[in-house]
Each structure stands twice: as structure tokens, then as C-alpha cells.
Amino acid sequence: MLPRLLAALRSQRFGVLAGFAAAFFLALGTVVMDLAPEAYAGLSLDDMRPFFREPRLVHFWFYGLALAVALWGASALVCTWDSVRTRLRHRVRRVSAYGAPLFHVAFVLALFAHLHNGLGESTAARVVGSDWTAIGDARYRLADLTVTTSPSGMPRDIRAHLERDRAGQVDTVDVAYNAPLVADVGAHALLLGRPIERPLAVLRVVGERRRLAIGDRVGAFVLTRVLQSRSLRAPMAELQFDGEPSPRWLPLTPGAGPSELVAFVGIDRERAVLLTERVNPAAPLVVVVALVAALATVLVVWEHLWRARRRARRAAVSGETPAPAVEDAIALG
Amino acid sequence: MNGPALPAAFGPLYVAAACAYGAALLAELGPPRLRRALLALGLALHLAGLVLRGVAIAYFPLTSKFESFYAFALFVFAVLLVAERSGSRVHRLGLFVVGGTFYALTTLFPTALSEAPPLMRTVWYPLHVPASFLSYALWTSAAAAGLATLLGNRGPGPRRAMEDHAFWGFAIFSLSMIFGGAWGYVAWGAWFLWDPKLVWSLVAWLFYGAFVHLKYWPAGNAPRPKASLALVGFLVVMVTYVGTSFLFRHSSHSF
Incomplete structure (x- = not known):
């Protein structure tokens, strides 16, 4: 059971679909909140307690979102662990190559911070x-x-x-x-x-x-x-x-x-x-998330530019442009 | 309470930029160098108009719907200048239609200057809003490149542009979200609110977060599904940018 679950979480298809599902549920939630404002009268700022205190059918989008985001976060962690291991095994020493894994870690920490604050904030x-x-x-x-x-x-x-x-x-x-x-x-x-x-x-x-x-x-x-x-x-x-x-x-x-x-x-x-x-009980964690995410974004951009430069050099040598996905797979190592 | 007077030079700059953009569109039939020169001229006049408004209010000139649409059009035309490299006419025209539409839509709003209220007076504002607009413009370009791909332009140019601009939009929007979160904290004490604009910003971020990972999934990375998703992304961007102000009843953001 566990190996099958890990294999599912490891697949990029799973992560991508969970991401789109999360976006879909959240978008749906704005429509529901707009059409049934009375069901969300007690919801303010980033509070999440009303969704758990009074479970209601009208909150279905939130429960779907929570599930999609939890699966996406788990998938991001498993994939990050795999990609870091691959990079270490291939002795990739470029710091920018670790930008994406760092970004994924910031993403998962941000999810925890949202949950923590949503359940503990007060005004x-x-x-x-x-x-x-x-x-x-x-x-x-x-x-x-x-x-x-x-x-x-x-x-x-x-x-x-x-x-x-x-x-x-x-x-x-x-x-x-x-x-x-x-x-x-x-x-x-x-x-x-x-x-x-x-x-x-x-x-x-x-x-x-x-x-x-x-x-x-x-x-x-x-x-x-x-x-x-x-x-x-x-x-x-x-x-x-x-x-x-x-x-x-x-x-x-x-x-x-x-x-x-x-x-x-x-x-x-x-x-x-x-x-x-x-x-805001999660504020210290959010400060860490913001700093890590900002640093990771800079590293990811640096890595992107590095790959583009390498692609241009290769194209100049071979005279043809490789397809983007193939190029990224090469860089992944 | 009267706002500052609109500088007299703004009207001529506004019309001149529109003329330059119109000429750049007509130059699609002519040499690329002329098209690029006219587009750059339009951008320079457009930017000068925005700077003039900023100098008049002594602040970042994004305080009204007019300025919002005017600035977004500027970002779209700026990305169009970069997108010239993709070599696809559909890509260029797609961007041109969006930029031109928003430029034309500014005529629906009063051009009068308005000063920034105290809540807008923070360093996070000029960091957050332009970064968001640039991301929207880049994602618009990704959608236009997607349209070019769907309409049969299978060359590497539009596909590369679709991927690159979605990526750059995502990276810049991630920073914009951090700046926006910091502003939310100092203004309201919360980095996230259950507000349509903020929730849709998160929808856009999640959507493009998934989109930039499509390249690792062969089925999702096929040209047609990816191009279709880039067009869906444009809808997400439009709802995030304008839809939350006009379609939803309760939003703390006026634009």
C-alpha cells in the first residue's frame, strides 16, 4: 500500500493534477462565497475555523481544496526529496540547481503556516x-x-x-x-x-x-x-x-x-x-517562508537563465534547437 | 477636496502613443524593423504619460481604474516588444489585441488624477502592483503564444515563448505575492484575506504553478493540451485582474 502511494505521489502527473484541482476548488469557492454570503458571515481575514467548526455542504469546495492542497504538498515533498537525491548523486554543485527544491519546501511550509494561522489567529x-x-x-x-x-x-x-x-x-x-x-x-x-x-x-x-x-x-x-x-x-x-x-x-x-x-x-x-x-501565531514561520521563497525564486530564475545560456551555446554548436522538455530533462541530470 | 490638475501634456502624449501603436499595427505589413521602432516609440510616449501623472501626484501613478488599465496596457505592449522574437504573427497580434483593448478601455474612465490614500502609501505598493501587472502581461503573452500553437504555428518560437513567459510570469508573481503579503500584514495585520481579489491571485499562482510543471509530464506537455491550458490561464488572469472588481460583490480591492 505504502509503496503504491509513494509511487503515485512521486509521479509528476499526480502533482500537476493536484495543482490544477486546487486552483479549480479555490476558484469555485469564490463563486460560492459570492452567491451564498450568509454562509460566510463569520469569516474574516484568514480565519479557517468556521469551515471546521460548522461543517456544511456549502463548504464542499474548501474540503476539496484542503484535500487537493494536502496531496499536492505531499507530492511536492516526495518529488523534492527525489530530485535532491538525484542532484546529490550526480554531484551537482550549482547552488541554483537547488532553487526549485527550496521553493517546494517553502510552499509546503506556507501551507502549514496558513493552516496554523487560520486556526489560531485572533482580531x-x-x-x-x-x-x-x-x-x-x-x-x-x-x-x-x-x-x-x-x-x-x-x-x-x-x-x-x-x-x-x-x-x-x-x-x-x-x-x-x-x-x-x-x-x-x-x-x-x-x-x-x-x-x-x-x-x-x-x-x-x-x-x-x-x-x-x-x-x-x-x-x-x-x-x-x-x-x-x-x-x-x-x-x-x-x-x-x-x-x-x-x-x-x-x-x-x-x-x-x-x-x-x-x-x-x-x-x-x-x-x-x-x-x-x-x-498571528504563524507570523514567525511566515517570515521564514517569505525569505526562503524569495531566495528560492532568485535561484530558480538564475537556473533558468543558466539553462537558456547553455541552450543557446548548444544551438550555436549544433545548429538546431532542442525541444524545451528534453532540454530540461538533460539539466535535471 | 480637489485632486491635482492633470498636466496639459498628458492628452497629446496619450493620443500620440495611440497613433504610434496604430502605426505599429499597420507596419505588420511592412519590415519588422519599422514595426519594432514604432512600437518602441509608442511605449516611450505611453511611459512618459504615466511618469507625468506620477510627477503630478508625487506618488506611484496607480491610484485609479484609468491608471490601472493604462499601466496594464503599457506592460502588455512592453512584453509585445520582447515577444517579437517568437516570430509568430498570431502571437504578436494576440498581444496587440489585448494591449490595444485595455488602452481603448481607459476612455471609459475619468482621466482626472487622484491622490493615493494613506493605506496605499507604502513601499510594498510600488513593489507589489507593477510586479503583478508584469506577470499578467507575461501570462497574456503565454496565452497568445498558445493560440499561435493551436492555430498551427508549430515552430519552436511560440512554444518556447509560451513556456518561458509562463515561467517568468510565475517567478515574478511569486515575488509579487510575497510583497503583497507583506503589505497585507502591515495594512490589515494579515497576509491573506478571504477576499475575491486575493483568492483569485492565489488561484492564478496555483494554476501557473501547476502549468510550469507540465513539462515534466509528457501527456500534459504535448503542444495542443498545453496551448489550451495557456488560454484557460488567460481567463484566470482576466478574472483575477478585472473580474474580481466587476463580477464579485465583495472585494477590498477596487481594481
């Missing part, structure tokens, strides 16, 4: 204003926001200057479009979404005036909502107290006296930035 929206906001293992607050515009008024660059507090060590970092804050070889990234004006609830807590954003905690409660609409005569703040099953609504009481424990006295606004926190 979370974060709002950072003038107060400290915990993101990952640090706290951030907005120190300044600079917007550079062209003479026509189109923004050229939007840059958020953040103060970062890591275990008491405070430094300043910038986040801008195409310039995220990256850590752990890209596994963690903080990206600029857009600048916003966020509402703040002004509360008097035991006589002390506090400005709270949604999600901020003071003692035993968290601010969960601020309602402000034309249909309401006055804004309202919603607080969730620890141990209580439902939240409490506080009406606006601008003249709240110091005797009240918690009072909602107004709404304020502040400049903030919407950030995206991305976790």
Missing part, C-alpha cells in the same frame, strides 16, 4: 484615549495624534503617538497606517484603525469627579453603555455592579450632591484612536 478592536488601556502585556494611552494632509486636503499620513507602560517602564511608540506596532516576530501586532471622538460619561463617585469610557471600571462597577439620542430627553449611563444580575440605569443628574455615592453628571468627548489587536 480584537481596542480604543485608546487619554486614559491607560491594557492591551496584551502593556498599557497604552494616546499622547498625540498627527494628521499630515496634501494641498488638496487628502490625508497623507495619520500617526498616533502612544505612551506605553510595560511593568512600570514608560516609553513612547507610534502607530500609523502601514506602520503597525509589532512584537514577537510579527505574532502580535497593533494596527491603526482610525481616529475617533469617543463619548465619556462624567460620574461623581463618592464626591470625586471621574471621566469614564465604556468598559472602564471603578471599584465595584463597570460603565457598560451611554445612551444619548433625540428620543431621550436626557442622556443615560448604564452601570453593571458586581454581583448584580442586571445593569443599573442612571439618569443625568447634573446637580448631584456630594452625598450620593454614584451620580451621572454629564457627557464629555475626547480624541481617541481605534486600534486593531492582531495575533
Whole structure:
């Protein structure tokens, strides 16, 4: 059984057909996703979990793709192993001759990276204003926001200057479009979404005036909502107290006296930035894949040029041009 | 918010390049040297028009559908100049029809300049997009050479061009995918998205990845099946390049 499977994987026909099948299933997938968008509502960025969490018939193209790609990857590995052995046996010392095998290795690693990230990635929206906001293992607050515009008024660059507090060590970092804050070889990234004006609830807590954003905690409660609409005569703040099953609504009481424990006295606004926190567990592997694939591409191109030069020399000597496939078979060794 | 003014010289350059290309087409009936000279003249005028637009917006001039089609036509005509060596009229005319069609299609879009939004302002943009366009143009050439093969031109020229241009397109597109992945990471935090444009880019890459391996499979390497697949590849390229913007409802790419 195993020798037969290896023989099948080793055949170039198998690899080529698996490649075309993968392209076909992927193309089919775009049509299915476009025709049935409701089946893919939870799919974002490179997430693959919905395909496995809720197996559905409509995802048939993805399962076909996964099978085709897995077989292609296995075939690429087996063929690469064979071709490297052949080259070593023939003592091929040209580095460029190993470009294609290297490219195949990068391809298989890229497949693993896609799977790993597709099953482990995460995205979370974060709002950072003038107060400290915990993101990952640090706290951030907005120190300044600079917007550079062209003479026509189109923004050229939007840059958020953040103060970062890591275990008491405070430094300043910038986040801008195409310039995220990256850590752990890209596994963690903080990206600029857009600048916003966020509402703040002004509360008097035991006589002390506090400005709270949604999600901020003071003692035993968290601010969960601020309602402000034309249909309401006055804004309202919603607080969730620890141990209580439902939240409490506080009406606006601008003249709240110091005797009240918690009072909602107004709404304020502040400049903030919407950030995206991305976790890409496969990022370090992807960096390796990108470097290996780029190097392998350069080597493959070099090898192609070397063969073309040799072909031209042979043609000049013999006066005829060999067929491409024959020529490549000769070069393979 | 008004964009920068379109340089006055752009219109004459646009018309002059079209005239030079038209003359190069007519020169099919004349000596090859004249044809090549006219094509090179058209390319120089075409490129000058693109550079002029770039200088006016002080950025890489690929910010609108007009510029996208205009630049793609430039790449197709540039590949046509290289494809002259294949010696096949069908190959040349195939490329000419595609390049000429995209040049003509630019008339459907406003010529006004638009500035690049902040997300486009990255080094990855001028690395990723032109490399993609060059690959599309090379794959178009492979398809045109395939058509020449199917129509009975069995000489080594078109067949070699079909193989070579598919290979070069694949190699350059591989680098383009790496640059595009890097841009995706710094812009959205992900090197791949379930977006029609990105998925079809992967379809094109997988398709040509399999295509360049056909030479190791004797049945697949026969001239007619390979030439037919080169034509299928052209459809893949067209869906990737324009189809994802016009056929699919949800794409983060406008062109």
C-alpha cells in the first residue's frame, strides 16, 4: 500500500493534477462565497475555523481544496526529496540547481503556516484615549495624534503617538497606517484603525469627579453603555455592579450632591484612536517562508537563465534547437 | 477636496502613443524593423504619460481604474516588444489585441488624477502592483503564444515563448505575492484575506504553478493540451485582474 502511494505521489502527473484541482476548488469557492454570503458571515481575514467548526455542504469546495492542497504538498515533498537525491548523486554543485527544491519546501511550509494561522489567529478592536488601556502585556494611552494632509486636503499620513507602560517602564511608540506596532516576530501586532471622538460619561463617585469610557471600571462597577439620542430627553449611563444580575440605569443628574455615592453628571468627548489587536501565531514561520521563497525564486530564475545560456551555446554548436522538455530533462541530470 | 490638475501634456502624449501603436499595427505589413521602432516609440510616449501623472501626484501613478488599465496596457505592449522574437504573427497580434483593448478601455474612465490614500502609501505598493501587472502581461503573452500553437504555428518560437513567459510570469508573481503579503500584514495585520481579489491571485499562482510543471509530464506537455491550458490561464488572469472588481460583490480591492 505504502509503496503504491509513494509511487503515485512521486509521479509528476499526480502533482500537476493536484495543482490544477486546487486552483479549480479555490476558484469555485469564490463563486460560492459570492452567491451564498450568509454562509460566510463569520469569516474574516484568514480565519479557517468556521469551515471546521460548522461543517456544511456549502463548504464542499474548501474540503476539496484542503484535500487537493494536502496531496499536492505531499507530492511536492516526495518529488523534492527525489530530485535532491538525484542532484546529490550526480554531484551537482550549482547552488541554483537547488532553487526549485527550496521553493517546494517553502510552499509546503506556507501551507502549514496558513493552516496554523487560520486556526489560531485572533482580531480584537481596542480604543485608546487619554486614559491607560491594557492591551496584551502593556498599557497604552494616546499622547498625540498627527494628521499630515496634501494641498488638496487628502490625508497623507495619520500617526498616533502612544505612551506605553510595560511593568512600570514608560516609553513612547507610534502607530500609523502601514506602520503597525509589532512584537514577537510579527505574532502580535497593533494596527491603526482610525481616529475617533469617543463619548465619556462624567460620574461623581463618592464626591470625586471621574471621566469614564465604556468598559472602564471603578471599584465595584463597570460603565457598560451611554445612551444619548433625540428620543431621550436626557442622556443615560448604564452601570453593571458586581454581583448584580442586571445593569443599573442612571439618569443625568447634573446637580448631584456630594452625598450620593454614584451620580451621572454629564457627557464629555475626547480624541481617541481605534486600534486593531492582531495575533498571528504563524507570523514567525511566515517570515521564514517569505525569505526562503524569495531566495528560492532568485535561484530558480538564475537556473533558468543558466539553462537558456547553455541552450543557446548548444544551438550555436549544433545548429538546431532542442525541444524545451528534453532540454530540461538533460539539466535535471 | 480637489485632486491635482492633470498636466496639459498628458492628452497629446496619450493620443500620440495611440497613433504610434496604430502605426505599429499597420507596419505588420511592412519590415519588422519599422514595426519594432514604432512600437518602441509608442511605449516611450505611453511611459512618459504615466511618469507625468506620477510627477503630478508625487506618488506611484496607480491610484485609479484609468491608471490601472493604462499601466496594464503599457506592460502588455512592453512584453509585445520582447515577444517579437517568437516570430509568430498570431502571437504578436494576440498581444496587440489585448494591449490595444485595455488602452481603448481607459476612455471609459475619468482621466482626472487622484491622490493615493494613506493605506496605499507604502513601499510594498510600488513593489507589489507593477510586479503583478508584469506577470499578467507575461501570462497574456503565454496565452497568445498558445493560440499561435493551436492555430498551427508549430515552430519552436511560440512554444518556447509560451513556456518561458509562463515561467517568468510565475517567478515574478511569486515575488509579487510575497510583497503583497507583506503589505497585507502591515495594512490589515494579515497576509491573506478571504477576499475575491486575493483568492483569485492565489488561484492564478496555483494554476501557473501547476502549468510550469507540465513539462515534466509528457501527456500534459504535448503542444495542443498545453496551448489550451495557456488560454484557460488567460481567463484566470482576466478574472483575477478585472473580474474580481466587476463580477464579485465583495472585494477590498477596487481594481
